[in-house]
Amino acid sequence: xxxxxxxxxxxxxxxxxxxxxxxxxxxxxxxxxxxxxxxxxxxxxxxxxxxxxxxxxxxxxxxxxxxxxxxxxxxxxxxxxxxxxxxxxxxxxxxxxxxxxxxxxxxxxxxxxxxxxxxxxxxxxxxxxxxxxxxxxxxxxxxxxxxxxxxxxxxxxxxxxx
Amino acid sequence: xxxxxxxxxxxxxxxxxxxxxxxxxxxxxxxxxxxxxxxxxxxxxxxxxxxxxxxxxxxxxxxxxxxxxxxxxxxxxxxxxxxxxxxxxxxxxxxxxxxxxxxxxxxxxxxxxxxxxxxxxxxxxxxxxxxxxxxxxxxxxxxxxxxxxxxxxxxxxxxxxxxxxxxxxxxxxxxxxxxxxxxxxxxxxxxxxxxxxxxxxxxxxxxxxxxxxxxxxxxxxxxxxxxxxxxxxxxxxxxxxxxxxxxxxxxxxxxxxxxxxxxxxxxxxxxxxxxxxxxxxxxxxxxxx
Ligand code: FES
Ligand code: FES
Numbered sequence: 001x002x003x004x005x006x007x008x009x010x011x012x013x014x015x016x017x018x019x020x021x022x023x024x025x026x027x028x029x030x031x032x033x034x035x036x037x038x039x040x041x042x043x044x045x046x047x048x049x050x051x052x053x054x055x056x057x058x059x060x061x062x063x064x065x066x067x068x069x070x071x072x073x074x075x076x077x078x079x080x081x082x083x084x085x086x087x088x089x090x091x092x093x094x095x096x097x098x099x100x101x102x103x104x105x106x107x108x109x110x111x112x113x114x115x116x117x118x119x120x121x122x123x124x125x126x127x128x129x130x131x132x133x134x135x136x137x138x139x140x141x142x143x144x145x146x147x148x149x150x151x152x153x154x155x156x157x158x159x160x161x162x
Numbered sequence: 163x164x165x166x167x168x169x170x171x172x173x174x175x176x177x178x179x180x181x182x183x184x185x186x187x188x189x190x191x192x193x194x195x196x197x198x199x200x201x202x203x204x205x206x207x208x209x210x211x212x213x214x215x216x217x218x219x220x221x222x223x224x225x226x227x228x229x230x231x232x233x234x235x236x237x238x239x240x241x242x243x244x245x246x247x248x249x250x251x252x253x254x255x256x257x258x259x260x261x262x263x264x265x266x267x268x269x270x271x272x273x274x275x276x277x278x279x280x281x282x283x284x285x286x287x288x289x290x291x292x293x294x295x296x297x298x299x300x301x302x303x304x305x306x307x308x309x310x311x312x313x314x315x316x317x318x319x320x321x322x323x324x325x326x327x328x329x330x331x332x333x334x335x336x337x338x339x340x341x342x343x344x345x346x347x348x349x350x351x352x353x354x355x356x357x358x359x360x361x362x363x364x365x366x367x368x369x370x371x372x373x374x375x376x377x378x379x380x381x382x383x384x385x386x387x388x389x390x391x392x393x394x395x396x397x398x399x400x401x402x403x404x405x406x407x408x409x410x411x412x413x414x415x416x417x418x419x420x421x422x423x424x425x426x427x428x429x430x431x432x433x434x435x436x437x438x439x440x441x442x443x444x445x446x447x448x449x450x451x
Contacts, residue, residue: 003171
């Protein structure tokens with residue numbers, strides 16, 4: 001059994017966006033803080049810090065995780081995808097383009113988390129209904145857009161249309 | 163909004179987890195998906211001496227049939243339960259409730275057992291477990307025991323779990339073919355905490371339909387009522403309204419910024435009647451053919 005005492009720090013090694021990374025964390029260090037402050041990946045945003053807003057969403061070993069409700073220790077040895085890892089594969093370029101064209105983001109604070117959810121969602125449900133898209137988006141709070149642009153952008157990408 | 167310092171324990175086996183729990187007695191928190199515990203830690207509503215992270219223990223994510231029961235291990239994720247054909251067939255009530263449990267994102271890591279252990283009054287999973295007459299399996303280094311779901315949850319965030327115990331699984335009585343089930347809830351947005359939720363099951367027993375109706379989100383834990391209806395009845399609306407109304411009148415509803423006590427009572431009666439009627443109609447139809 002691995003144990004880490006009060007105030008003790010330990011090296012965490014994980015694969016982030018396909019690259020081997022490591023840094024130090026205490027038992028209580030949140031994965032969101034580890035990504036931002038140890039690995040300098042500031043694209044993962046922190047809003048509510050208690051699991052409600054979805055801004056901090058990342059993909060951890062193929063599951064969506066609120067990184068503010070996940071401990072850095074839980075990422076030890078794991079594979080993580082953050083917003084910095086979304087690039088040219090799959091439908092990512094189409095998603096980016098559609099989000100921009102439909103006004104699916106304004107300030108962008110929620111967008112990092114939303115895009116990781118969408119990536120995971122479309123992998124598991126490539127042809128979602130409008131209702132399913134809205135249901136998935138209910139896991140994110142956006143204070144700017146009113147969500148309509150996001151729904152349109154995701155539906156368009158899912159249909160494979162420009 | 164950061165957790166207070168704690169000792170972090172990551173056991174590789176159940177035995178190690180139980181030994182750690184015994185060591186910290188009343189002052190350890192078991193972490194599975196972290197969806198409920200994470201919020202409590204970050205807001206410092208709980209400040210345990212140790213967090214025992216059970217995510218690396220193999221074999222805790224199984225869904226198994228044991229006789230007339232389905233056993234779900236402590237690491238069965240809500241998303242996996244929702245996608246499980248076994249649960250779809252054997253536990254249609256849970257399958258109907260799961261889309262209301264949190265959001266697509268939170269179900270990905272959130273577990274069935276974690277929701278029961280957390281015991282939020284508005285949680286759907288403990289409501290279903292209680293309505294189905296299921297049990298909670300508790301393990302400690304002293305041994306194992308089972309507690310009925312209704313007795314396990316003692317109030318808001320309060321359960322009958324002893325400090326050195328952890329949930330080793332949930333035991334769900336399997337549905338029989340012909341059972342009628344229904345689940346309905348009202349929340350601010352789909353997936354948010356239920357303001358009120360109703361779960362009902364009905365089963366044919368000779369000339370009668372035996373039913374259980376449960377209401378969640380109204381009081382500090384699920385409230386149930388059971389009874390029977392003549393299977394030959396042409397309509398169940400009146401009976402369902404009566405039964406749900408009687409239960410709703412006995413309740414002392416919570417009050418918060420989302421809903422007054424009076425509105426909760428109104429919802430309880432209304433949703434309860436709808437759910438119970440649906441369950442009875444389904445069981446009546448099935449049994450009649
Ligand atoms: S910052 Fe993690 S859910 Fe809001
Ligand atoms: S774009 Fe500003 S919060 Fe969503």
